[in-house]
Structure formats: C-alpha cells, structure tokens
Amino acid sequence: MNPALETLALASREHPIVWPALFLGAEPHLDLISASAWQPIKPLADQCVAAGMTMADDPQGKFPTVFFLPGKSKEETLAGFARAHDLLAPGGMLIVALANTSGAARFEKELSKATPLLFSVSKNKCRAFAVGNAEPWDTSVLAAWRSLSEPxxxxxxxxxxxxxxxxxxxxxxxxxxxxxxxxxxxxxxxxxxxxxxxxxxxxxxxxxxxxxxxxxxxxxxxxxxxxxxxxxxxxxxxxxxxxxxxxxxxxxxxxxxxxxxxxxxxxxxxxxxxxxxxxxxxxxxxxxxxxxxxxxxxxxxxxxxxxxxxxxxxxxxxxxxxx
Ligand SMILES: C[S@@+](CC[C@H](N)C(=O)[O-])C[C@H]1O[C@@H](n2cnc3c(N)ncnc32)[C@H](O)[C@@H]1O
The missing domain is CATH 3.40.50.150 (Vaccinia Virus protein VP39)
Structure with missing residues (x-):
C-alpha cells in the first residue's frame, strides 16, 4: 500500500470530513472509497474501479472536501493545488499527502503561501496537510499555479x-x-x-x-x-x-x-x-x-x-x- 495514501486516510480519520468528497490522484483505500475519483494513470484507475469507486474523468462542481495525492512533478503538484482550490465548495477543506522524500515539507510550505494551514499529520515517512477555503486564497499565488497547467x-x-x-x-x-x-x-x-x-x-x-x-x-x-x-x-x-x-x-x-x-x-x-x-x-x-x-x-x-x-x-x- 502506498504510504502517502495510508497517511491521507489517517488524516481523514483523525479530522472530521464533510462528504461528498473528490479524490485527485485517487488510489483505493477503504476510508476514502466513497470519494469521486480522478486518476489519469490507467492501472491505478483500474484499481479504483475494481474497488467500486465512482470515477470522475473531468471533475466539475464544488466539493466540501478534496483529497489530493500528487504525482512526481513539482509543476503538476502546484497546478494541482490551484485545481483543488477551484473544486472546493465555500468553507471546504483540501487535504494533501506526500512522502517526505517527495518534498512533503516543501509542498506544505508552498501551499501555506496561498492560505494558512489547518493541520498537519506526520506518519509512515509521509505528511498529510490541510487547508480550508473559508477565507479567500492569495490570488497572485493561485494565478501563478494555474499558469503551470497550461499546455x-x-x-x-x-x-x-x-x-x-x-x-x-x-x-x-x-x-x-x-x-x-x-x-x-x-x-x-x-x-x-x-x-x-x-x-x-x-x-x-x-x-x-x-x-x-x-x-x-x-x-x-x-x-x-x-x-x-x-x-x-x-x-x-x-x-x-x-x-x-x-x-x-x-x-x-x-x-x-x-x-x-x-x-x-x-x-x-x-x-x-x-x-x-x-x-x-x-x-x-x-x-x-x-x-x-x-x-x-x-x-x-x-x-x-x-x-x-x-x-x-x-x-x-x-x-x-x-x-
Ligand atoms: C520511457 S517513457 C517513453 C515515452 C515515449 N515513448 C517517448 O519516447 O517519449 C515510458 C512511457 O510508458 C508509460 N507507461 C508506464 N506504465 C505503463 C503501462 N502499464 N501501460 C502503458 N504505458 C505505461 C509512461 O506513462 C511513459 O509515457
């Protein structure tokens, strides 16, 4: 099992989650199975389907909770923060998890440039960290992140x-x-x-x-x-x-x-x-x-x-x- 996924699930158990939730970079986990899943990598998407998750090929709308397991690239992760923000309902919460070796501390710091952190959980050599959107995020940081996703x-x-x-x-x-x-x-x-x-x-x-x-x-x-x-x-x-x-x-x-x-x-x-x-x-x-x-x-x-x-x-x- 992916240790970052375990840490994300742990954070979801330790903190109250409002459903429905969207899971960007989804992988199957019992605690997160009822989230709508976006996963561009076919073998992982197949695992989500086999576990009974509902797939969202092009997620739209607003969700009270967004879970996010980023991939390998820095630009993709930062662009993912902006995307997650745009999919959050007012007052919603984004929880991100990364391995320490993938720069968890660095990305936690990056996310806190847009909006203050709500909490952070360290376990399994990974970190899960959360922000809310009760308050507006920094628009210039968001704009810079959005531009990274451009082809x-x-x-x-x-x-x-x-x-x-x-x-x-x-x-x-x-x-x-x-x-x-x-x-x-x-x-x-x-x-x-x-x-x-x-x-x-x-x-x-x-x-x-x-x-x-x-x-x-x-x-x-x-x-x-x-x-x-x-x-x-x-x-x-x-x-x-x-x-x-x-x-x-x-x-x-x-x-x-x-x-x-x-x-x-x-x-x-x-x-x-x-x-x-x-x-x-x-x-x-x-x-x-x-x-x-x-x-x-x-x-x-x-x-x-x-x-x-x-x-x-x-x-x-x-x-x-x-x-
Ligand atoms: C070394 S890259 C080569 C990409 C491309 N042919 C090129 O030359 O630029 C290997 C590619 O295999 C894809 N890949 C990895 N696992 C795969 C799988 N199980 N089935 C299909 N493609 C996969 C990766 O996403 C990546 O694009």
Whole structure:
C-alpha cells in the first residue's frame, strides 16, 4: 500500500470530513472509497474501479472536501493545488499527502503561501496537510499555479506537452536514438507501447512511408491527450495498461519501456512490456527497443523466444531489435 495514501486516510480519520468528497490522484483505500475519483494513470484507475469507486474523468462542481495525492512533478503538484482550490465548495477543506522524500515539507510550505494551514499529520515517512477555503486564497499565488497547467511546446519543436508527463521539456535522448535507428523499410501495422506524448510514433510515420497504421498505447491519459495533438495520420490512441496485453497483433512494435512505478525503480515493468510485445508480434514481426545500457533486457527477450540484436549503443543507451 502506498504510504502517502495510508497517511491521507489517517488524516481523514483523525479530522472530521464533510462528504461528498473528490479524490485527485485517487488510489483505493477503504476510508476514502466513497470519494469521486480522478486518476489519469490507467492501472491505478483500474484499481479504483475494481474497488467500486465512482470515477470522475473531468471533475466539475464544488466539493466540501478534496483529497489530493500528487504525482512526481513539482509543476503538476502546484497546478494541482490551484485545481483543488477551484473544486472546493465555500468553507471546504483540501487535504494533501506526500512522502517526505517527495518534498512533503516543501509542498506544505508552498501551499501555506496561498492560505494558512489547518493541520498537519506526520506518519509512515509521509505528511498529510490541510487547508480550508473559508477565507479567500492569495490570488497572485493561485494565478501563478494555474499558469503551470497550461499546455506548452517542447523548446524548438511543435510538440505539445503538459506538466507531469514523461520527458516534459525535451525529446528523450533514448527515444531520439531509437528513431535514428528505425529502418525506413518498416511496413504494415505498428504498435507504440508506452507512447508518451507521441514522439516515437511521429518519428516512425515521418521515416517509414509503408507503415499503414500505428496504434499508440499509453497509461497516462494526460500524455495520450498530448499525443493526439502531436501525431496525425493513420493512428489510433488507446488509454491502456500495456502489462495487460494488447488487443491485436502487429508487424512491428516500438517501445522505450518504463522502468519506474511511481517513484520506485521497477525492472519488472520493463520486462512486462517486452512480454506483451513478444505475444503481440505477428509471425516474422520485429520489436525495436531502446533502454538504458545497464538494463538486462536481452536475457528476458531470449526467454520469450526472441533473438535480440544490438543496433546501437551510445550516450548510456542501447537500441535493440528482436525478432
Ligand atoms: C520511457 S517513457 C517513453 C515515452 C515515449 N515513448 C517517448 O519516447 O517519449 C515510458 C512511457 O510508458 C508509460 N507507461 C508506464 N506504465 C505503463 C503501462 N502499464 N501501460 C502503458 N504505458 C505505461 C509512461 O506513462 C511513459 O509515457
């Protein structure tokens, strides 16, 4: 169980909560199960649904209580404070929880720049802290936070991104290396696993004229919304947990697999991506992967019956083709 979630639930037990509540960044917990849940990460959203929570894809209206479990990015967290404020009913309360290692104390201080703290609970190496909105929040602080959520372009490109998505201020050098080594002869139906804001699909469509369609599979709804703007042509978009398998078979699969779950390193996630890819390749199909040099993907590919071949190794990354 996520310790920040435990600490949020603890704060909700120790302090009176007025329902109904909205939960931004929701994860299932018995004490918070009746909150409306907003969760852009598909595997976590699936867990909320399985636990019986009501999902709010685009929360509107005003709630007496807003719970907030922020993601990894500072900008996203501050923008989330402003968003939570805008969803609070008059006299409502916002409770936020973060791990100490994710900057709980720093963000508590940031939130108190807009309005005074009501309480703070420290437990499980995490902190939950609350503010109310009986009094107006500082409008200039709110305006600065709101501006952080605006879509923006990656410098010197036409690619749109929003805070919180992977590789938010530059093209990932690993993905750029993979794009450089994609053979222009790729043809037919292609899948992009963990497609992010769409860089690899965009590059493949630009380089490989015989691709008939690319399906972009991505767990983060915010990334996928950016990909819809960044990639045009014969493409389909899927808000999808790649570890659950794919709905079809492909001539080629491209991936820069994730190897973190939340903040923690998780090689198993990269392996699960490769397993899904191996199962979804058509006979004679091929898989193109980029990874950090030290990640031991070759042995896993061999265990899946694929033959990995090193296409490039530079700048801490390796590009592997497997068929
Ligand atoms: C290393 S990034 C690569 C992003 C993109 N392909 C690029 O090159 O910029 C990995 C991506 O996988 C996504 N991801 C993580 N877990 C996932 C899952 N279970 N299913 C689908 N996508 C996932 C992340 O949100 C992230 O966008």
């Amino acid at each position: 923006r372009l990656i410098p010197d490109t036409t690619f749109t991104v929003v805070p919180g998505v992977f590789s938010v201020d530059h093209i990932d050098p690993g993905s750029a290396l993979l794009a450089q080594h994609l053979p222009p002869s790729l043809r037919g139906e292609v899948a992009d696993l963990g497609a992010g804001w769409g860089f690899l699909s965009h590059a493949a469509l630009g380089k490989c004229p015989n691709i008939s369609r690319i399906d972009l599979f991505e767990a983060d709804a915010r990334s996928l919304a950016c990909a819809r703007k960044n990639v045009t042509g014969p493409v389909e978009f899927y808000w999808h947990d790649v570890t659950s398998g794919l709905p079809g078979k492909y001539d080629h699969i491209l991936t820069n697999p994730p190897f973190h779950t939340g903040q923690a390193r998780d090689i198993g996630l990269g392996h699960a991506f490769l397993t899904t890819a191996a199962r979804a390749l058509k006979r004679g199909g091929s898989l193109y992967i980029v990874a950090n040099r030290q990640l031991p993907y070759e042995a896993h590919l061999e265990s899946l019956g694929l033959r990995p071949r090193l296409l490039a190794e530079t700048g801490g990354f390796k590009v592997i083709a497997a068929m």
